[in-house]
Amino acid sequence: MKYLDLFKNKDKVCLSIAGSDSSGGAGIQADIKTFSMFNISSATVITAVTAQNSSGIKNILVCPEDFVLDQLNAVFADGNICGIKTGMLYSSGIIKLVASFLSDLDIPIVVDPVMTAEAGGRLIDDNAQKILQDLLLPISTIATPNKMEAEKIAGVKIKCEKDAEIAARKIFDLGAKIVIVTGGHLNGTDIYFDGDLEKIKGNLIEGRTHGAGCTYSSLLLSLLVMGYTPLESAKISKRFLERSIEASRMIGEKGGSVNQTIWLLDDFDRFNTLQELKESFYKLISIKKLGTIIPEVGSNFGLSIHYPKSLDDIAAVEGRITKIDENKVRYGCISFGSSEHVARMILTANRYDKRIRSAINIRFSEDLLDICRKVNLSMAEFDRKNEPKNRSTMEWGVSESIKKFGNHIPDVIYDQGGVGKEPMIRIFGESAYSVVEKIKKIIENL
Numbered sequence: 001m002k003y004l005d006l007f008k009n010k011d012k013v014c015l016s017i018a019g020s021d022s023s024g025g026a027g028i029q030a031d032i033k034t035f036s037m038f039n040i041s042s043a044t045v046i047t048a049v050t051a052q053n054s055s056g057i058k059n060i061l062v063c064p065e066d067f068v069l070d071q072l073n074a075v076f077a078d079g080n081i082c083g084i085k086t087g088m089l090y091s092s093g094i095i096k097l098v099a100s101f102l103s104d105l106d107i108p109i110v111v112d113p114v115m116t117a118e119a120g121g122r123l124i125d126d127n128a129q130k131i132l133q134d135l136l137l138p139i140s141t142i143a144t145p146n147k148m149e150a151e152k153i154a155g156v157k158i159k160c161e162k163d164a165e166i167a168a169r170k171i172f173d174l175g176a177k178i179v180i181v182t183g184g185h186l187n188g189t190d191i192y193f194d195g196d197l198e199k200i201k202g203n204l205i206e207g208r209t210h211g212a213g214c215t216y217s218s219l220l221l222s223l224l225v226m227g228y229t230p231l232e233s234a235k236i237s238k239r240f241l242e243r244s245i246e247a248s249r250m251i252g253e254k255g256g257s258v259n260q261t262i263w264l265l266d267d268f269d270r271f272n273t274l275q276e277l278k279e280s281f282y283k284l285i286s287i288k289k290l291g292t293i294i295p296e297v298g299s300n301f302g303l304s305i306h307y308p309k310s311l312d313d314i315a316a317v318e319g320r321i322t323k324i325d326e327n328k329v330r331y332g333c334i335s336f337g338s339s340e341h342v343a344r345m346i347l348t349a350n351r352y353d354k355r356i357r358s359a360i361n362i363r364f365s366e367d368l369l370d371i372c373r374k375v376n377l378s379m380a381e382f383d384r385k386n387e388p389k390n391r392s393t394m395e396w397g398v399s400e401s402i403k404k405f406g407n408h409i410p411d412v413i414y415d416q417g418g419v420g421k422e423p424m425i426r427i428f429g430e431s432a433y434s435v436v437e438k439i440k441k442i443i444e445n446l
Contacts, residue, residue, distance in 0.1 A: 006039040013041040013080045014221055017072075017098055018087030018114070018214070019048040019060075025249075025257025026211035027087060033260040034218035040225070043081060045071040047098075048090045054210075054255030065093045072101050083107055083225040085217050086136065088114040092128045099135035108224040111140035111176070112217035113149050129153070138175030142230055144217045145171065147185035161189055161199070168193035178230050180220075184212060192234050202238050207248035208256025215258050216241045269305045270336070277303040277315045277358075278334055280432035284360075285321075285329060287436075289443055294323040295363040297422050302342035303432040304357045308350055312336055314343035344394035345413075349428055352402050353409045358432045360439065364414060364423035368442065372425070375441045377411035380404050384418035398426075411438060 016031035027050070032042040047068055051059040075081065084102060086109070089095045102109060113132055115124045124132070133153055137143055145167075147158050153174070154167035158181075168179045168191045180200075181191040188202040219240050223233035240263060247262035281301060284290065293299075298320030305313045316339035318332030332338070342359055349356040362368070372379060380401035387396055401413040409428055417423035427442075429435040 009039040009226065011080070012039075012082050012225055013043050013078075014083045014085065014218075014225060015043040015045065015075060015081045016085050016087065016218070017045040017047060017089070018085070018112075019050055019090065020046050021211075022049075022051055023053050023210070023251055023257070025251060026214045030211040030214040030257070030260065031085060031087070031218045034215050035222060037260055037263055038222040038226070040222055043075040045075060047094050048088060050088075054252035060090070062090050062094070065091075065097050068094055069097060069101070072098075081107065083109075083221045085110045085112065085221045087112050087214055087217070089124070089132070089136075090128065091125050092131045095128055095131045095136055099131075099139060103139050108141045108221060109139060110217045110221045110224070111136055111143045112213055113137075113143060113145050113153060114213065115149050115152060133174050137171065140176050141224065142178040142180060142217075142220055142234075143171060143176040144180050144182055144213065144220065146182045146213055150181045158186070161186060161191065164191040165193070165197060167191075168197075180234055182213065182216060184209060190234065190238060192231065194230065198231060198234075200235055200238050202242055205242050205245040207245040208250065208258070209245055209248070210251070210255055210257040211260075212241060212245060212258050215244055215260055266305075273303055273305050273315050274334060274336075277301070277432050280358075280436045281317065281331075281334060283433075284436050284439060285331065287440055287443055289326055289446065290439075291323040291326045291329055292446060293362040293368065293439070293443060294321060294329060295361065295422055295424060298322040299361050300339045300342040301360040301432070301435070302339055302346055302358065304343075304346050304350060306357070307354065308347055308357075311340060311343040311347070314339070314346050316342050341394060344392055345398055345426055345428075348395045348398040349402065349409050352399075352407060355430045356409045356428055357430060358435045359426055359428045360435050361424050361426045362439070362442075364416065364425050367446075368425055369412075369414065371442050371445045372412050374445060375438075377427075377438060378405070379412040379414065380410040382413070382415050384415055384421055387418075393421075 014035045016028055019027045021027035021029050028044050035042045047063055049061045150167040151158050154170035156167050158164050164181045168181050171179045172193050178194040183189040188204040190200040192198040219237035220233050244258040247259040248256050249259050250256040300316050300320050302314045302316035315336045318338040322330045345359045382397040382400040414425040427435055427438050
């Protein structure tokens, strides 16, 4: 994926024509949050106000058609709308009005043919579906029906990807320039059809999905107005939506909504992780006699983002920390993905306790172990002789030690080495700052 230069979007405005969701997870609310994550301003035309929560739709108040028209005239009077997304339009009259108003516009239009709410409840009247097919789909840039919506529009039962392909072609024949049958109910695979077929593979992510369709169509529009091709937009939107579902928020006891802000929080987390590790590292190397605890193979010091998944989510010192003399060490820059050894230690510990995000390895000696006991650091050991074949030492060793410690994370995990393997002490903590404080206590007691 190309770098998303969000600062270029400061003058862009996208319009959402949709219903208001009182639970805040879908509709206009989801669209505004999605546009905002791309630094795109939001204009809105509200077609209906829903009374809904995690258990479903309680009531719907449909806006009068003349008021919908007043909203359209008002937002277009400023002349800065660069893309439009339609969601819940509900009535035949509103669909006719919106289709007529948008018919001569030369800007991207993403049509999400909303028919039902995720939590339950019909969001379109019985007479409106054919009007949507006849008038709105032909002026769309992209139509994004889910499985159930595609079944109703295309008139086919969808049980597999092949059925979804047939439905996409039928909807394309109704006049839509591009059709994406979204894959939340199709093993995670989106069916993209613009005359040619493309399958966009994905994963079914555990989480709450209220607002997923709204968020996906708003993602598409945001990327289209940024200049991405429709297919690029569909692929990027797929990944962003999966992450939003993964980080979904609970709403009430029965449901929850996708988390559009997670993309911003992920970047914020990575920035803060680097800053914390840098600050802690400079405190570490300023400790007198640091060189006395550096092992022959060198040390490394790492910190993960919250909820890491891979080695690339752990920041560490490039090329390790090596000893020059008792008070001086050599070291590289701090970056993500720069250490496999300490990263595996942290990843493994974090699977048992999400609070543990930092670790460092230091020289092994009985004297250092005695000091760890003296300063009340909890400890566990593993024996390399018991290491199974085809397993990472760090993943296996750290796991074994944690299991021995009652599935809790000790402050210290050590081993006494093996053939060609230097013995090692490893210090764990909830933050890089806490690890440095433990190292400081150890050295003060040398």
